[in-house]
Amino acid sequence: MKAEFEIIQPDEGSSFRVLYHKVPAGSSGDFRWSYHYHPEYEIVLVFQGEGRRHVGNHLSYYTEGDLVMIASDLPHSGFGYGAIGMHEEIVIQFKENFLGDGFIESREMASIKLLFERSKQGISFYGETYEQLSKSIKKLLELTPFERLVELLNILQNLAKSTEYILLNASDIRYNFSLKDQERLNKIYKFVEDNYRQEIDIQEVANLSNLTIPAFCNYFKKNANQTFTEFVNEYRINQACKMLLTGEDITDICFHCGFNNVSYFGRVFREFKGKSPSQFRRAFIDSFNQV
Template sequence: MKPILEKLLPQPDASFSVSAKGQPLFDPFLHKHDMFELTYMPRIKAQRFIGDNVREIDDSELVLLAPNLIHCWHILRAEEQTISALVIHFSEDFMGSDFFKKPELSGFQKLMKLAQRGIKFNGKLVKDIVSLMQDMRAEPPIRRFITLLRIFEIMADASSDNYEMIASANYKTLRDEKEYKKINQIYGYVQQNYMENISLQTAADIANLSPSAFCRYFKKCTHKTFIEFVKEVRISRACHMLRDQHISIAEVGYACGYNNMANFNRQFRQVTQKNPRTYQRLFSFEANGTRKF
């Protein structure tokens, strides 16, 4: 997986961009860019990476990301959607260097700082904002800008109950290009090889460090150990398999890189607070319409 530093350009008639993306092609590689990103993803199965957070998603979500926050949605399954993924990109100075320093925007400025960890919104405001994002695509430039300000207003007025942080409190955006490329290559190595034996030595070689130095380096950059990260990737993939496929728990464990089922069960519980059998049973109930969790 090659590291990607995405260069985003505004639309010809605007200082910011609004676009729609088909989910199968949406952000398949870990990347970052120098703009704020507001993304709406319709319900879809994906393994989401934002900062130091790895999670399987199976629901729609509205997320605000600050510049240089590494992220991707690795699609596990996509279906035809009536609503495409919607994305707005804007720079901090897209209306001048002092634009967000205006007192009228003080509430949104606070959210911009929180977005360094990534913000996931919830509640009724998601529906309201998505409706505005859809409208923007057909609006003339001035009306599009007014609609963007309306979105800023809705987010700024959101209570703490209407959003949650994604990356950990200790996570810091990777701004150094060398560090970013190393971490991206390591993420790629794990993503491509989670079903096999993950070698600490290989990961250390990718970073051009000794194993002990690599462990310290990875913890410094991500605020989690390399072993914890590998575990999260594997268990996230195991969750997807348990929910989507009628295969045995042992087959899922082996397919996700576990040769020892006791270890698989223990790590699954550590991440999900459930054992694999309970997890599979819960979502088989949901699929059959017997019970909704």
């Protein structure tokens, strides 16, 4: 899988760029769903919703929105890919020197400099950090260029101080990653996409990767930051979420998504989504009716 290079221009009268998108899931809009990279750092706020998070080698699914910071040259896909329902997001893109060469070395920027280092692995923020900074990021849409600049610094400082985050990749894999690894992982992801409805033989996936089963399990865990079983279950549950919105019978959805036991399906669904399939369906219908 080859990452595409994206050229980004700052907003007029500003040293960085702020984008707002609200589109039906899967709509092309005016931004990239494909795997791409750029020299700018990026902060992505996804409003309440469900979708796919693909940053570096990490592939997982967010629920109830997401707040992610991505370093320069770290490949990623658009966060609306695989989204359920309406996709709404704000994206902030800025270069490390957006306030001038050397500013990141000033003493006042010490914690933000460390944040920039952590973002080389991709960072997903949660909890109070997500709740509080969502409000700050939304404010950017209404501010003047100078006010935006001040607010962005506040946002960066608060992200830097937060302990409510997970690192999405095991190490710095910005665009110097192995093309061989990316091609291998793409084959694995594509295999799961094509075969998730049926039982997946891990030996077949290991053969696809030219690895033994133990070597494959270690390789996938190291590069994807989760076990292969966790990845497959998460993919199946995300597909089940989409089917739940169509009104299809939950038992049928269970088997269509590759599970062969309804109680196990319910347990795994709750593990990833925090609620049962029927609760998920009701919650989505209620939120849709409120729009």
